[in-house]
Amino acid sequence: MKIEIICPKCNWKPDGGAYWECSCGHVWNTFATAGRCPKCSKTWEDTRCPSIPGGCSKWSKHVDWYRNLDDVMKAEMEKAFKEKSIKI
Numbered sequence: 001m002k003i004e005i006i007c008p009k010c011n012w013k014p015d016g017g018a019y020w021e022c023s024c025g026h027v028w029n030t031f032a033t034a035g036r037c038p039k040c041s042k043t044w045e046d047t048r049c050p051s052i053p054g055g056c057s058k059w060s061k062h063v064d065w066y067r068n069l070d071d072v073m074k075a076e077m078e079k080a081f082k083e084k085s086i087k088i
């Protein structure tokens, strides 16, 4: 099954745009780095659905955005979040 990235609250699909701003001020596409700021390396375990491109602006766990992620991959991702070293 193909993995899709979709907002678990409103089904908005990220279009590859840079809609996420880190606390350090860097703006980037959080799904390109699995929630990790490329500038300061802060890992965002929760991801907000951006309202500008049509999202619901609600927060969800980053892993919940991935559809069809099997249990093994999900466990890997959650582990990686804890280690703060994930890179896709």
Ligand SMILES: [Zn+2]
Residues within 6 Å of the ligand: 022, 023, 024, 025, 026, 037, 038, 039, 040, 041, 042
């Ligand atoms: Zn940052």
Ligand SMILES: [Zn+2]
Residues within 6 Å of the ligand: 007, 008, 009, 010, 011, 012, 049, 055, 056, 057, 058
């Ligand atoms: Zn949403």
